[in-house]
Amino acid sequence: MIPINVAVFAFAATGATPGTLIANLAGRLDTYEHTISAVGGFESLTCTLVVSFEEAIDWLNNRLMCGCIAYGPDAQIIWEGYLASVEAQFGQEQRSASLEGMSNRVRVRYTTVLGTQAVTATASDTARQARYGVKDLVLSVGETVSAVAINTRDRALAQYKNPVMTPTTQIATGDLGDARLTLTFAGWYTTLGWVITARTSTSNTDTGTQVGDLIQASGVGIGATNNFLATSRLSIITTGVADTELIAADTTYQQKIESLLGKGNGTDRLAWGIYEDRAMHVEVWAGATPTDIHYQRYLGDGRLYDASDNVVQPWDARPNRMYQVVDLLDAGPASDTPDAAARFFVERVVCSVSNDSIGVALEPANTNALDALLARLGG
Amino acid sequence: MGTKNTVYLIAGGTNYYLSGQATPSQVKYAGSGTPWTVESTSPYELANNDVTGSVWVPEPAPRQTLYSGGPPFRNGRTPISTAYDHIVEPVGIQMKATTKDNAIFLLRQLDQILNLSSAPCILAVQGGTNTTYYEISGADVPVLPTYLSEPDGVFRATINWTRSPHGGVSSLTTLLSSSTFGNGSGANANTKSLGAITGDLIYEGMPLNIRFTPSSVAYDRVYAATVSERVKTSVSDTIAGDTSIYPVGVQFLAASGIDVSTLRTDTRLRFRVLARLKTLTNPTKARVWGYVNYANILGQTDVPLPIVTLGANTAAQLIDLGGYPLDTLRNVIMTAPAVAVVLYLSSTDGTSVTATLDYVETLLYYDFASATGARSTSTDRIYMLGAQNLNGAAYLPTQTPQSFVTSSADVWRKMALIRGTLPRAYSGASLYVAAVRSSDNNHTDTDTITVNAQLAPLYRTIRGGG
Numbered sequence A: 001m002i003p004i005n006v007a008v009f010a011f012a013a014t015g016a017t018p019g020t021l022i023a024n025l026a027g028r029l030d031t032y033e034h035t036i037s038a039v040g041g042f043e044s045l046t047c048t049l050v051v052s053f054e055e056a057i058d059w060l061n062n063r064l065m066c067g068c069i070a071y072g073p074d075a076q077i078i079w080e081g082y083l084a085s086v087e088a089q090f091g092q093e094q095r096s097a098s099l100e101g102m103s104n105r106v107r108v109r110y111t112t113v114l115g116t117q118a119v120t121a122t123a124s125d126t127a128r129q130a131r132y133g134v135k136d137l138v139l140s141v142g143e144t145v146s147a148v149a150i151n152t153r154d155r156a157l158a159q160y161k162n163p164v165m166t167p168t169t170q171i172a173t174g175d176l177g178d179a180r181l182t183l184t185f186a187g188w189y190t191t192l193g194w195v196i197t198a199r200t201s202t203s204n205t206d207t208g209t210q211v212g213d214l215i216q217a218s219g220v221g222i223g224a225t226n227n228f229l230a231t232s233r234l235s236i237i238t239t240g241v242a243d244t245e246l247i248a249a250d251t252t253y254q255q256k257i258e259s260l261l262g263k264g265n266g267t268d269r270l271a272w273g274i275y276e277d278r279a280m281h282v283e284v285w286a287g288a289t290p291t292d293i294h295y296q297r298y299l300g301d302g303r304l305y306d307a308s309d310n311v312v313q314p315w316d317a318r319p320n321r322m323y324q325v326v327d328l329l330d331a332g333p334a335s336d337t338p339d340a341a342a343r344f345f346v347e348r349v350v351c352s353v354s355n356d357s358i359g360v361a362l363e364p365a366n367t368n369a370l371d372a373l374l375a376r377l378g379g
Numbered sequence B: 001m002g003t004k005n006t007v008y009l010i011a012g013g014t015n016y017y018l019s020g021q022a023t024p025s026q027v028k029y030a031g032s033g034t035p036w037t038v039e040s041t042s043p044y045e046l047a048n049n050d051v052t053g054s055v056w057v058p059e060p061a062p063r064q065t066l067y068s069g070g071p072p073f074r075n076g077r078t079p080i081s082t083a084y085d086h087i088v089e090p091v092g093i094q095m096k097a098t099t100k101d102n103a104i105f106l107l108r109q110l111d112q113i114l115n116l117s118s119a120p121c122i123l124a125v126q127g128g129t130n131t132t133y134y135e136i137s138g139a140d141v142p143v144l145p146t147y148l149s150e151p152d153g154v155f156r157a158t159i160n161w162t163r164s165p166h167g168g169v170s171s172l173t174t175l176l177s178s179s180t181f182g183n184g185s186g187a188n189a190n191t192k193s194l195g196a197i198t199g200d201l202i203y204e205g206m207p208l209n210i211r212f213t214p215s216s217v218a219y220d221r222v223y224a225a226t227v228s229e230r231v232k233t234s235v236s237d238t239i240a241g242d243t244s245i246y247p248v249g250v251q252f253l254a255a256s257g258i259d260v261s262t263l264r265t266d267t268r269l270r271f272r273v274l275a276r277l278k279t280l281t282n283p284t285k286a287r288v289w290g291y292v293n294y295a296n297i298l299g300q301t302d303v304p305l306p307i308v309t310l311g312a313n314t315a316a317q318l319i320d321l322g323g324y325p326l327d328t329l330r331n332v333i334m335t336a337p338a339v340a341v342v343l344y345l346s347s348t349d350g351t352s353v354t355a356t357l358d359y360v361e362t363l364l365y366y367d368f369a370s371a372t373g374a375r376s377t378s379t380d381r382i383y384m385l386g387a388q389n390l391n392g393a394a395y396l397p398t399q400t401p402q403s404f405v406t407s408s409a410d411v412w413r414k415m416a417l418i419r420g421t422l423p424r425a426y427s428g429a430s431l432y433v434a435a436v437r438s439s440d441n442n443h444t445d446t447d448t449i450t451v452n453a454q455l456a457p458l459y460r461t462i463r464g465g466g
Helices: A053-062 A126-132 A146-160 A188-193 A207-214 A253-261 A370-374 B100-114
Strands: A005-009 A021-024 A031-037 A039-050 A067-071 A077-090 A093-098 A105-111 A117-119 A136-143 A164-169 A179-187 A196-199 A204-206 A242-244 A247-252 A270-274 A280-284 A295-297 A304-306 A321-325 A343-354 A357-364 B006-011 B014-017 B044-046 B063-068 B078-084 B087-096 B121-126 B131-140 B154-163 B173-182 B191-193 B208-214 B221-242 B255-259 B270-281 B286-293 B303-309 B316-324 B338-347 B353-372 B381-388 B396-406 B412-415 B417-420 B430-436 B448-455
Touching: A005 B417, A021 B396, A021 B412, A021 B417, A031 A077, A039 A077, A039 A188, A053 A077, A053 A093, A053 A179, A067 B417, A077 A188, A105 A146, A136 A146, A179 A188, A188 A253, A188 A270, A196 A253, A204 A207, A207 A242, A207 A253, A207 A280, A247 A253, A253 A270, B006 B100, B006 B131, B014 B100, B087 B100, B100 B131, B100 B154, B131 B396, B173 B191, B173 B430, B208 B221, B208 B430, B221 B255, B221 B270, B221 B338, B221 B381, B255 B353, B270 B286, B270 B338, B286 B316, B286 B353, B303 B316, B316 B353, B316 B430, B338 B353, B353 B381, B353 B430, B396 B417, B430 B448
Parallel strands: A039 A270, A105 A136, A295 A321
Antiparallel strands: A005 A021, A005 A067, A031 A039, A031 A343, A039 A179, A067 A077, A077 A093, A077 A179, A093 A164, A105 A117, A196 A247, A204 A242, A270 A280, A295 A304, A321 A343, A343 A357, B006 B014, B006 B121, B044 B087, B063 B078, B087 B154, B121 B131, B131 B154, B173 B448, B191 B430, B208 B381, B208 B448, B221 B353, B221 B430, B255 B338, B270 B316, B270 B353, B286 B303, B286 B338, B353 B417, B381 B396, B396 B412
16 A cells, blocks of 8 residues: 555645645545656646546636645655646546636736837736736737737736636547546746746845745745745755846746756756745755765666665655666766766656556656656646 | 355345345245345345355455566566455345246345445355455346246346455454553653454554544644554753754764664564654754664764754654665664664754753654644544444445544544554554644653544454454
8 A cells, every 4th residue: 555645735825834724635546646856846746536526626616726745655745736737527528727827917018109118017816816826927019009008918817817727528439438637736836937026136146045035025035926935045055156136027036046046056057946845945966976876776676775775665756866777887987977877867756656556767867758848837 | 063154235224135045945035024134034045155065255355466676687576565456246146036026126126235325335244253344336236147037936146246355343443442641751651552453454454543632732733653662762962052054963962772673574664763852942943853873883874864943842842753664774684783863953044052852762663644633622632544434334444544633522623634654553563652733843741642542453354253
């Protein structure tokens, strides 16, 4: 038995504290899969379960943006995020609701007839913002007049303020199927791409310090708008690289953070993301010391081990680790090469549990896996 | 000695015996009364019976084991996980009636009770002294091709039912009744034996229903585990005025010489660390971290423990540092392995912090879980439920683990958050319990928790005297 519990909480814009517990999905899941990335942290979680029609409708209508914490059999947090999309299969009818494509705060940039760059005031649907948090959209419409730009803004808000519902109907012979629910959760890191910001300061400040500033609940921090993340700086290193605090207009928090941390620490790249308790972690990538092995396996054994030969359960595997296959070790691997025949840097992990298999896929950097490219949800 | 098993269905509180007397003694249904409620007059009889020679017995659910590794890289495979699926089982049955209409009535009745939608139909099988009860989630009752041409009013069909993998019992076994557990110290132990347990799965784990009533209303989180061993190592070491910042820290005295030799011979066990700190200054600025050290060599770092930022309580806190397999020690050479738990104190930002490491508690455990739910009074209860009898007749595993808070009169308060695996009963195991306030880890080691624990034994097939 693999008692993984996916606990679901009511939406609460109160920082890192989950809302009211509304469901424990332990024992009900047919499949479970989560992904965690060295850039972003907890990335996606998808689980399927068979439900009654009434329950499927409840999830479709009422549960988007609910928080989720997945616990492993040892009471450890193995993943954390929010419900980004719900897909319900009612026989040959399918309904899905998703936060992707939703926007509840809109502004429009345009060029006046005099050639001046202008922007409308923002328009907000405060009720949707209270329900889901603020999600920005900036449109550009070229040369026009203010009234038209405002009309465009208002139409866009009306069109995009709600979660996107996508029905699919197939009327055909064959099995009609059952009522099956697919829940897809996204990591809290993706909410950094929801809100745009700007900053006029041109001071040069350590990039780690700036990232800490950008996750605070006041000042320039995203928490002043969407208070979803922990404000702790404990796991954010001082990078030693100073960069400008200037943020151009219409830049999302995620873009700025990735611009800052993408500069590394002057010597090596960094790995960062939102992990347990919605805390931001920034650290030097494990490839900086490629001979410090965290995970290993033996070809004759289908399990993952740590460097001390303790079994690492698939749901406990994390990215930003060095991995090696013991049987493939050569006599003289280069000490400064992260990716060699026997070892590579783990950029992303995919844990999958179903009724006929339990496993984890460790993906290297620069992976071409399609699901890795598509897994960044809610952008 | 009679060899036939007594087999009946329970639906809506009524017994329907399938083990009537075999031909030629089988009683014919004449269209009135309820003869099926008594075994000797039931018009139903299993095709496999003491007269035909092969007595029907429920099939044990096949184990579904996931394996890892194997050829061509090695010989054999390693079992990773085992569970049981429900059983789809054909059972031949014959019915005797005076007329065709009466026979069809018997057939229809079978189909109806086997497919109750209000509650699962129960299959009861008494082999020997005691009865085992299975839940039937649905059934088909196709008639055999010879149905309409059977002589002497005998009509045959095959029941294809889908039933639970294990059978349960009609009443739970009380293992602990209003037992007073301590919270780490004091006159009452916090780990108590579950005693001798019955059932077929005594080594695989069977459901427990546990009720916790912590003495203080402040406690909204209980930790519970079924353990092989619990060791409390007193440390009583104070670090004062620490301003170091992780990864630098000041080490507490080690909790050393912790015997873990049982890990070598029991692959079900894992090693868990909890630590109690007291007399804290600026605890929200303090971080505790460390290692499980195999060799008790200064500076050796074998199994890293998580970095825990303490809660706000300055009196005392109990923190959970997680569970670990320690597979490295499961080998033939280290016949008496012992480990040390080495903990460090750091400040989050250079603020001076002080803490006394009171003791370290280590468990060799089978299952560990926490349940968190706010309580309104000190008599409110926290439940962890692994068994249910919604079918009205017998106790079987819950479909999903359940935990919630109730009043002392068992009036619902709220759902509790479950982390981990609800403790199951194992042969020779004890129950470990601790209670804290989740908001700040507040822990008073002389407090008590009143515990009731009941077992739902499970059986793979017939029980006999067990």
